[in-house]
Amino acid sequence: xxxQMTGPTSAARYAGTRVHRVEDARLLTGYGTxxxxxxxxxxxxxxxxxxxxxxxRIDGVHATEALALDGVHAVFTAADINPEVHELWYSIMxxxxxxxxxxxxxxxxxxxxxxxxxxxVAGSRYVAEDAAELVEVDYEPLEPVxxxxxxRDASELVHEGYEKNVxxxxxxxxxxxxxxxxxxxxxxxxxxxxxxxxxxxxxxxxGIVAEWSGGEMTIWAGTQAPHEVRAVCSxxxxxxxxxxxxxxxxxxxxxxxxxAPLREDLCVMVAARKVPAALKWIEDRRExxxxxxxxxxxxxxxxxxxxxxxxxxxxxxxxTQDVGAYPTPWPVGTAAAVGMIFPGPYRVPQAAWAxxxxxxxxxxxxxxxxxxxxxxxxxxxxxxxxxxRMDIDPVELRRRNFLAADDLPYAMATGMPLDHISxxxxxxxxxxxxxxxAFREEQAxxxxxxxxxxxxxxxxxxxxxxxxxxxxxxGATIRVEPTGKVNVYVAGGSTGNSLETTAVQLTADALGVxxxxxxxxxxxxxxxxxxxxxGGSRSxxxxxxxxGTTARTLRERIIAIAAHKLEAxxxxxxLADGRATVRGTPTAGLSIAEIAHTAYFDAASLPPDIExxxxxxxxxxxxxxxIWANATHVCTCEVDVTTGMVTILRYIVSEDCxxxxxxxxxxxxxxGGTVQGIGGALYEHLAYDEDGNPIAATFVDYLMPTIxxxxxxxxxxxxxxxxxxxxxxxxxxxxxxxxxxxxxNAVADALSPFGVTITDLPVTPASIVALLDEVRxx
Amino acid sequence: MADVEVEIRVNGQxxxxxxxPRRTLADFxxxxxxxxxxxxxxxxxVCGACTVLVDGDAVRSCLVFAVQAEGAEVTTIExxxxxxxxxxxxxxxxxxxxLQCGFCTPGFVVSVTAFLRDHPNPTDDEIRDGLSGNLCRxxxxxxxxxxxRAAAAGAQATTG
Ligand code: FES
Ligand code: FES
Numbered sequence: 001x002x003x004q005m006t007g008p009t010s011a012a013r014y015a016g017t018r019v020h021r022v023e024d025a026r027l028l029t030g031y032g033t034x035x036x037x038x039x040x041x042x043x044x045x046x047x048x049x050x051x052x053x054x055x056x057r058i059d060g061v062h063a064t065e066a067l068a069l070d071g072v073h074a075v076f077t078a079a080d081i082n083p084e085v086h087e088l089w090y091s092i093m094x095x096x097x098x099x100x101x102x103x104x105x106x107x108x109x110x111x112x113x114x115x116x117x118x119x120x121v122a123g124s125r126y127v128a129e130d131a132a133e134l135v136e137v138d139y140e141p142l143e144p145v146x147x148x149x150x151x152r153d154a155s156e157l158v159h160e161g162y163e164k165n166v167x168x169x170x171x172x173x174x175x176x177x178x179x180x181x182x183x184x185x186x187x188x189x190x191x192x193x194x195x196x197x198x199x200x201x202x203x204x205x206x207g208i209v210a211e212w213s214g215g216e217m218t219i220w221a222g223t224q225a226p227h228e229v230r231a232v233c234s235x236x237x238x239x240x241x242x243x244x245x246x247x248x249x250x251x252x253x254x255x256x257x258x259x260a261p262l263r264e265d266l267c268v269m270v271a272a273r274k275v276p277a278a279l280k281w282i283e284d285r286r287e288x289x290x291x292x293x294x295x296x297x298x299x300x301x302x303x304x305x306x307x308x309x310x311x312x313x314x315x316x317x318x319x320t321q322d323v324g325a326y327p328t329p330w331p332v333g334t335a336a337a338v339g340m341i342f343p344g345p346y347r348v349p350q351a352a353w354a355x356x357x358x359x360x361x362x363x364x365x366x367x368x369x370x371x372x373x374x375x376x377x378x379x380x381x382x383x384x385x386x387x388x389r390m391d392i393d394p395v396e397l398r399r400r401n402f403l404a405a406d407d408l409p410y411a412m413a414t415g416m417p418l419d420h421i422s423x424x425x426x427x428x429x430x431x432x433x434x435x436x437x438a439f440r441e442e443q444a445x446x447x448x449x450x451x452x453x454x455x456x457x458x459x460x461x462x463x464x465x466x467x468x469x470x471x472x473x474x475g476a477t478i479r480v481e482p483t484g485k486v487n488v489y490v491a492g493g494s495t496g497n498s499l500e501t502t503a504v505q506l507t508a509d510a511l512g513v514x515x516x517x518x519x520x521x522x523x524x525x526x527x528x529x530x531x532x533x534x535g536g537s538r539s540x541x542x543x544x545x546x547x548g549t550t551a552r553t554l555r556e557r558i559i560a561i562a563a564h565k566l567e568a569x570x571x572x573x574x575l576a577d578g579r580a581t582v583r584g585t586p587t588a589g590l591s592i593a594e595i596a597h598t599a600y601f602d603a604a605s606l607p608p609d610i611e612x613x614x615x616x617x618x619x620x621x622x623x624x625x626x627i628w629a630n631a632t633h634v635c636t637c638e639v640d641v642t643t644g645m646v647t648i649l650r651y652i653v654s655e656d657c658x659x660x661x662x663x664x665x666x667x668x669x670x671x672g673g674t675v676q677g678i679g680g681a682l683y684e685h686l687a688y689d690e691d692g693n694p695i696a697a698t699f700v701d702y703l704m705p706t707i708x709x710x711x712x713x714x715x716x717x718x719x720x721x722x723x724x725x726x727x728x729x730x731x732x733x734x735x736x737x738x739x740x741x742x743x744x745n746a747v748a749d750a751l752s753p754f755g756v757t758i759t760d761l762p763v764t765p766a767s768i769v770a771l772l773d774e775v776r777x778x
Numbered sequence: 779m780a781d782v783e784v785e786i787r788v789n790g791q792x793x794x795x796x797x798x799p800r801r802t803l804a805d806f807x808x809x810x811x812x813x814x815x816x817x818x819x820x821x822x823x824v825c826g827a828c829t830v831l832v833d834g835d836a837v838r839s840c841l842v843f844a845v846q847a848e849g850a851e852v853t854t855i856e857x858x859x860x861x862x863x864x865x866x867x868x869x870x871x872x873x874x875x876x877l878q879c880g881f882c883t884p885g886f887v888v889s890v891t892a893f894l895r896d897h898p899n900p901t902d903d904e905i906r907d908g909l910s911g912n913l914c915r916x917x918x919x920x921x922x923x924x925x926x927r928a929a930a931a932g933a934q935a936t937t938g
Contacts, residue, residue, distance in 0.1 A: 030815015
């Protein structure tokens with residue numbers, strides 16, 4: 001069911017339909033091209049020597065024995081690699097920020113277990129690994145700063161010059177807000193909520209092949225943003241951009257981890273200029289879980305003041321996040337989003353926030369699907385806790401506070417401008433799909449029999465398709481080839497999110513041709529227009545804009561040629577089904593193939609003012625600063641109060657991402673994000689022991705959901721068109737934002753007869769049993 | 779240690795090579811045979827991305843040395859179907875959006891092919907059990923579950 005909020009959507013032939021993906025045939029048969037599938041003549045292989053200590057002085061690196069091994073070409077250390085860096089900054093943040101340190105190889109001091117200290121180059125990966133074991137490093141272990149929560153008081157510093165291990169702080173609003181509003185409020189609820197570290201963990205680890213030849217650098221990468229790889233390579237090596245070509249075809253998942261080239265990638269780029277052939281580095285899983293960055297590790301004290309009837313009067317969050325040793329990119333600015341979006345989809349007249357980023361001797365913080373999702377975790381957990389304290393159903397408390405259509409546009413008290421959203425509608429739709437009242441009855445009946453069922457909801461608003469800086473535009477080139485077949489070129493960076501299918505669907509519609517007649521070329525910086533790739537839930541809207549802008553020019557040209565040849569007025573030409581016809585006389589017409597033939601092979605018969613050929617490039621500029629999407633997740637579960645086992649019974653996502661370009665792709669994005677969020681709520685934990693050793697560096701210890709654990713996800717769609725092409729909104733990240741609190745709230749609801757309050761993630765069987773033991777004891 | 783001569787039939791073709799005893803079957807297939815459809819997601823036997831059939835059994839090729847497959851019949855993803863001629867399992871994955879990035883996909887397709895041969899009419903619980911050794915980070919398994927159900931139903935319909 002698709003309730004239509006406003007206006008009809010386009011009568012497009014392909015947009016909105018579940019067309020087969022163009023990526024699938026090759027991926028299903030083993031003919032995809034991932035970075036590890038690339039081989040080059042004489043290709044060499046890299047392996048990193050990594051610190052086994054969370055913090056240690058490096059007194060020397062000895063490579064004699066390693067270099068003596070047959071097949072070893074070189075061992076490079078910080079002294080060889082680091083001085084080659086011209087400048088290092090990322091497009092998302094620009095260069096004018098107080099960036100945190102990021103040496104390519106550890107220099108003088110290793111700062112987390114897994115910190116790369118040297119890079120070994122050999123004829124095969126096997127030999128490179130052997131040689132890495134032979135590199136001797138003189139370490140002098142130092143006292144590490146393991147826990148970011150106590151890092152402020154630690155006697156040691158992760159980085160010189162960052163007092164108390166603070167990487168940065170930001171705040172907004174009246175810092176005395178709760179002290180001022182609290183005393184006169186009927187209820188004030190405040191809890192400190194802790195989230196564990198968990199990570200993107202794409203099934204394909206990181207990898208890169210860099211080939212320096214004849215003054216040109218060619219890079220094959222697993223990446224979400226090939227143009228960003230080129231930009232950063234150009235900055236780091238001081239090479240002009242046009243001497244660098246970055247190519248990617250298939251990338252095995254990214255979820256934020258492959259947005260920005262990280263230290264090892266950059267190290268390979270530098271090392272590639274020092275060796276005689278292409279240099280390949282493919283990360284192994286242990287490295288990926290140890291050194292490819294961490295995310296989500298944070299806590300916050302969330303507070304809300306309520307009037308007697310449950311109306312929210314004010315909200316405040318004091319947030320602290322772990323940024324590890326080498327965060328990428330600069331982590332302080334992104335953390336502000338946690339505070340700024342904390343009011344969420346509710347009427348909150350006053351709000352304030354503060355955020356602190358703390359260094360620790362652990363893997364650096366990097367982007368992960370909805371990097372600011374802690375705002376939703378903290379707010380939605382707090383609302384359930386507050387409802388129970390106020391003795392109202394959490395559903396009812398939310399109903400009293402949701403923004404309604406009449407409230408829009410609405411400026412959050414933090415300044416975020418909301419519009420084109422439907423918080424009430426998605427919420428009620430989700431509850432309808434569940435039949436919330438019936439569930440409450442079922443729950444009551446189950447409790448009679450000693451079974452504990454629970455329901456949890458989580459609602460959020462999410463800024464997608466940011467127009468900030470380099471994200472604000474996207475280009476496309478469309479070529480109608482001489483036979484009338486079409487190629488569309490966009491920046492790409494598809495990592496499973498179906499950007500090829502998306503571009504092909506949109507182009508076929510924009511030109512009125514059959515989808516089989518459109519092909520797309522993406523992920524090669526030599527031939528595609530600049531664009532920042534997959535990130536920030538931007539691709540759908542931005543590709544639609546780029547294709548739309550470019551196709552408009554081509555349509556005009558096609559119509560002008562057709563009008564000229566058919567001796568009709570331009571206004572009378574219709575373009576559909578691969579033909580230009582004259583309105584009213586459908587028999588008079590020309591196929592796109594005939595028009596293309598004229599445009600390329602018979603320029604003499606073109607109208608005099610029309611350029612020959614049928615190729616156009618265009619660049620779209622985002623129309624709004626961001627496009628807001630919103631959703632409600634609803635989870636029901638059963639908790640075994642003896643073993644602490646949680647079984648998810650039903651899972652519903654009702655979302656408003658505007659009209660859908662391809663519902664399969666939309667639902668697939670929601671499903672994937674949701675299951676990552678379920679993993680974060682119940683299973684995944686990138687844990688360190690108290691000495692700073694990672695203890696979840698294999699898939700035996702880092703537990704991602706399998707098909708055995710996941711529920712069937714039910715979908716509800718509400719369509720409020722957003723301010724942009726087609727009304728499309730972003731949908732890539734939302735699932736991962738909404739899921740954790742829905743699951744935790746369901747567990748807390750199941751356990752509500754025991755009076756437990758859950759504030760620590762993940763919720764594991766052991767943590768549930770411990771909570772129950774605690775309340776039983778008191 | 780000296781290299782060892784092996785002969786393995788891969789997708790019906792005999793392949794002879796001289797390999798280091800420590801070379802995994804996965805690396806042999808990817809590097810010696812150029813069959814890069816077999817993917818490596820963990821190299822420690824948990825993710826199932828490297829699954830191939832060895833004498834008909836679904837096997838994690840990252841855990842097997844090439845020399846252990848001496849004389850065996852190996853089927854990789856490339857031997858299951860072709861881009862213009864998808865197997866029923868592959869077609870079901872396409873129809874039900876059972877893949878996104880496609881990195882886990884060869885392992886799933888091989889595992890499902892063997893699973894449905896052994897369980898032609900599986901319940902959902904059997905599907906979940908049978909495929910719990912394959913990890914996917916993209917799909918949340920929704921499309922995969924739907925695809926396996928559909929492939930099973932399709933096979934039932936054709937065999938009557
Ligand atoms: S690569 Fe073999 S099981 Fe993961
Ligand atoms: S489709 Fe990407 S890991 Fe399964």
